């Protein structure tokens with residue numbers, strides 16, 4: 529048994545070794561904060577934008593301002609930011625249903641998409657894209673990277689309507705994708721088939737780098753507001769940003785073909801969306817530092833963990849390979865115990881909507897399931913990998929690590 533003092537020292541040593549990467553994360557946060565602040569100023573955001581709306585929501589200036597803010601920051605022509613979007617899966621699904629039509633081909637270049645999207649794309653008899661006649665093809669990673677040869681061959685021969693890629697690792701033992709990788713694959717795809725729509729699942733990727741996928745060739749990005757861009761404040765919702773011609777189609781899917789984004793009100797008021805987006809660059813930086821520290825600590829104890837430490841990762845997730853199911857449960861439960869909310873609650877694995885295996889989710893969060901807050905989750909299957917992410921404050925992650933180390937030694 530090592531003492532609490534020794535555990536603290538270990539964590540401090542790891543922190544010291546990460547000094548250079550932490551500085552880089554600070555630089556990125558500064559650039560992203562500037563970008564966000566400029567967008568607030570340029571769009572003359574004002575307290576009247578925090579007002580609620582009712583009924584149809586006609587002329588809801590807050591909604592319009594929020595859309596403009598997101599599209600300015602992500603350098604897109606347009607955006608939909610909405611509490612009516614239930615979560616990230618819903619946002620990404622809207623993007624897919626919005627632009628794809630019967631007999632179109634959707635090509636995933638990142639292997640199997642996130643668990644909850646599998647049924648959306650390929651389910652049978654549930655109103656999936658496949659039920660509506662959209663064809664799907666998937667090209668897996670080769671050695672942890674895009675299989676560029678096979679992608680170019682496929683795009684040349686079949687001219688898919690849309691290409692799908694995912695920035696974060698999801699429940700997979702793989703590196704997250706960086707924007708320079710997205711640029712490489714997007715350039716190749718567009719050089720062969722310039723009309724191809726590149727759609728990026730941006731979950732956990734916002735503000736992680738200086739650029740976003742839309743800066744390097746993605747036509748549409750989509751994500752969850754209870755992850756990075758909600759800054760821990762947004763109570764629910766999702767966003768989609770991209771080219772106007774696509775965003776209009778997607779808005780028609782969000783409501784109806786006759787109404788698009790002209791309707792939709794929100795009676796609770798938009799203050800937390802503005803405030804959350806404003807602090808998001810800083811919150812994401814805290815989470816990245818926490819993620820790097822966690823991975824360093826786990827690997828120093830002899831556990832395989834991601835991200836590696838040569839460069840900043842493309843998402844905020846630390847994955848660690850544990851030895852047994854019991855250890856996995858302990859790990860997630862320890863995360864719950866050291867959370868500000870529901871610390872006295874014990875999470876159990878269970879079947880959750882959209883997932884194939886039982887999943888355990890520790891989320892002692894202010895916002896239910898909000899994974900920009902410090903959370904740990906895992907599908908119950910071998911190898912037993914825990915996914916730790918988020919942290920509104922870096923200090924919370926650092927303190928939580930003291931408890932997590934106890935599960936690992």
Ligand SMILES: *Cc1c(COP(=O)(O)O)cnc(C)c1O
Nearest residue numbers: 615616617642696698729731752
């Ligand atoms: C979280 C996540 C999603 C969407 O999940 P929701 O729980 O529906 O918000 C999609 N893709 C990835 C990679 C994710 O991490």
